[in-house]
Amino acid sequence: MVIAPDQVADPLAGFPVQELLEDFATCCRSRALDDREILLQKQSKVFFQISGAGHEVLLTAVARALRPGSDWFFPYYRDRALVLALGVSPLDLLLQAVGSALDPASGGRQMPCHFGDRARHIVSQSSPTGSQCLPAVGCAEAGRYLVRRPELLAAGLHAAGDEVVYVSLGDGTTSEGEFWESLNTACRLHLPVLYLVADNGYAISVRAADQAPAPISELVQGFRGLAVSRCDGWDYAECRRTAAQAVARVRAGEGPGLIHARVTRPYSHSSADSQAKYRPGAELAEEARHDPIECFAAALLAAGLANAEQLDAIRRQARAEVAAAADAALAAPRPDPARVHLHLFAEGSSPTAPSASPIPAPAAPPTGEGTEPLVLAEAIRATLFERMAADERIVVFGEDVADADEGLLAEVEGKGGVFGVTRGLQRRFGSARCYNTPLAEANIVGRAVGQALRGLRPVAEIQFFDYLWPAMQQLRSELATLRWRSNGAFACPAVIRVPIGGYLKGGAIWHSQSGEAILAHVPGLRIAFPSRAADAVGLLRSALTGEDPVLFLEHKHLYRQRDCADPFPEASWQLPFGQAAVVRPGQDLTIVTWGATVRLCLETARRLEAADEADVEVIDLRTLVPWDRELVADSVRRTGRLLVVHEDVLTCGFGAEVAAFAAQECFWSLDAPVRRVTAPDLWVPYAPELEATVLPQVEDIVTGARAVLAA
Structure with a gap:
């Protein structure tokens, strides 16, 4: 049967007009942000640019089914339109692009389009492709665990019984093993994870045909419990309905879902790439026919939901809003270099801080009576x-x-x-x-x-x-x-x-x-x-x-x-990180060690005392990050000699860090060169005779100690 044009159902029917126009405006803002960042990058005011162009319609449609602040989001770098639809402002994105101190996602620490927003549950994004998939699965596990434990929710942790964990990636990233590991667990545990694979046909310059033997929506069919759907990312109505169905299924507790969406990439992969080097002009021209913003505009016009003047006004408004945001971002304060070290560890802690109260003798934590x-x-x-x-x-x-x-x-x-x-x-x-x-x-x-x-x-x-x-x-x-x-x-x-x-x-x-x-x-x-x-x-x-x-x-x-x-120590006793222990005091030589070689060094000290009348101090670092510089320095300044012993190989072993510190901070106190006793730069072999040759033995440490004492 032939259907006349006036009998064709309106694909946008059923969607509120206001939502459609809002989403069109979001798409335009996203594209305008790409264009503005590219301009600023050419002016050296933005230092890197990666585009979300071609993904705008798909992402705004998907965002309509999701709930910022309730659902959780593990995006990737092309998800600009998604985060805009979730409520992140153009100014916020441009503050990151220019590297401002006011960048709410990272304070100028991450490159553009590395999204993060705690209030909206947009988890701070990293660059390695696909590494977000496994944390997304862990996040979904945690949500399920928390929602079943009211006492934890009452204590301030948050979870919603119908929350969805969204994770997105490009088709090229589906080659990464961590993506498949995450699917394995999401499906086995029936977790509420929604995967969005945006397939633009390329991983930088590598074609999809060179990545995999079939489209990802076919390759994942063997995962039981995974609902797979497909859509064209330039068709707003199709994306909206596909996303709504997929999210509703996940939200209802029916298990994970995967949307495989075809999208376009009208701009190069990033500012460091030129796709004209590897994509023919005819292919780019054909792709331009599916530009999602133009397709969305055409659908709105065909449905009579907006006229050309209205849509042009929305585009102009988007460009003006982004231009104003760019001016504000460029005028925003720059990061303070003195603060770049902050937040590496929890507030008030430092990997290089000296111990607050060095323990001068073997630790004797309090124990309960009769404890074996x-x-x-x-x-x-x-x-x-x-x-x-x-x-x-x-x-x-x-x-x-x-x-x-x-x-x-x-x-x-x-x-x-x-x-x-x-x-x-x-x-x-x-x-x-x-x-x-x-x-x-x-x-x-x-x-x-x-x-x-x-x-x-x-x-x-x-x-x-x-x-x-x-x-x-x-x-x-x-x-x-x-x-x-x-x-x-x-x-x-x-x-x-x-x-x-x-x-x-x-x-x-x-x-x-x-x-x-x-x-x-x-x-x-x-x-x-x-x-x-x-x-x-x-x-x-x-x-x-x-x-x-x-x-x-x-x-x-x-x-x-x-x-x-x-x-077993009493329950109230804790050992802070960064506190070494003097497990044997001495005056003639300091040995710094950790792990299994502590026992060997104690035996070394006993032998040297008996045979050489040497008084050897042995320090067990107990933690390597942070390590107790203050205690080591105090010991070396008293003994004037240092031997570092560890089981790891010599080259770039942690003992080199201790030796370099002593050479810099204790140079005038040293009466002999610092030495190390370690494994050679070899693997540990199987035969006991060979293992004993590779791993440090007491005899090796005695020889090293005598060399330092004799210098």
Whole structure:
């Protein structure tokens, strides 16, 4: 049957005219912002520009179904029209573009279109493509957890029973593994996550055909529970109806959804790109036919909802509003360089601050009467039990950390981690608070990020330090940067527990490495490395009550060593980060160490005292970020000699930081060159004879100490 033109249904029918005109105006403001930023960038008043052009209609239509301040948003850099529709002003966006101190998203710390707005639940955006997907899943997990716990909501945390977590990305980003890891968890847990994939056919210059064998809406069909929909991003009515249906389904608790939207990219990827170098003119001309703003205007005209003069007036008003906002942004104050260090850590804390009250002798925390000594692993386990009982915000998860499937708990002993440190937590606190994750380290840390920014206190376990590296993107780009990049608007107090180190025969290259210096190089991440049970308890309590992300390194070899055992400290005792301990006082030589080599250095000191009548002082740093510069300097100024000992490799090991500090701050007190005893720049081998050759032994430390004493 042929349908006459006057019988064709109006595609915009049913939408309030005022909303349509408001959304058209938002689209025009978004495009005008792109054009103004490009102009300012050419004038060197904006230092980078990335365009949202071509995505405007899709994003304003999707925004109509979402609720700022109730739903949560993990956008990507082309979502300019979305954040405008959510209520962010053109001035706010331009303040970021010019790098003003008044930039509400980052205070001039992030480049343009790195959105963030705490009140509207727009989570501060990072640049790595796709890294926002896993925190979005963690955010959705946290929302579900919170809404079922009225006492936490009454205490000030926020969640809505029908909230949606929106996360967007370009089609090129669907090549990233973290996107697929996030889909896996969102679908398995039936989480209220809405993925918006804006497909403009390119990832910078790489065509979609070179990215994947099929469109993303086809590739994800195997994920059970994922509702997939498609739309053309230049068709407002289609986008509006598709988004409304997709959001309604997610909001009703039916599981995650994914919208695959075709969009255009009329401008180059960014100001650093020229798409004329790789896109033919005919293709760009064809794409211009689908310019979403022009298509939206044509639909409004065809429906008789506005005339050309009205639409031209809206465009002019948008350009004028943006021009005025640009003038205001350029006149706004510049950032104060003296404040750039703020918000790296929680207020009042610093990674380089000296200890407030150095401990001059081995720590003797108060203990209850009759308390039996606990080895390191059991002390950590007892602390988790204690803190989880006191704080329902704490959840524990990772590979193998649960006891067993709930249906089997009555029949089996339970696992609780490969080292048994979390054994019994699931039985005591339930599967909502201690649970297993996929074998995917980025998934573990990324979910911890999303939970922590919602106010939970996640304790995520990475099974071995040697397998931490798949999570490095989340550790470095998301976890460690969130507070600083948002200028203090968001915090991420997650604790990442990681068994580390060697001296366990048979561990070999994949289960015996250290590498703490690599993580110490990441600003914004605190690092604990206790060598005995009481210190682990005090530091873990501090980590779980602090506001900063913590990498909690637990040496596997020390887990059950009796000479590292201590009575369990009283519940009120905490050990602040940045306080080292003098575990053996002396006058002739200072040895600075941490982790498993503390025991070796104590044995070294005993041998030197017996054989050489040398009085050696041994300092256990206990935390590496921050580390106790003041205590080390005081010791070196008294002894005049320094030896740094650690298990990690020599080149760029953390001992180099200690040695450089001593050379700079204690130079006139040194009576001999600073030396280091470390592993060579090798991997840890499997055979015990080879492992003993690579890892520092007491004999190696004795030799190094004698060399310093003799100089």
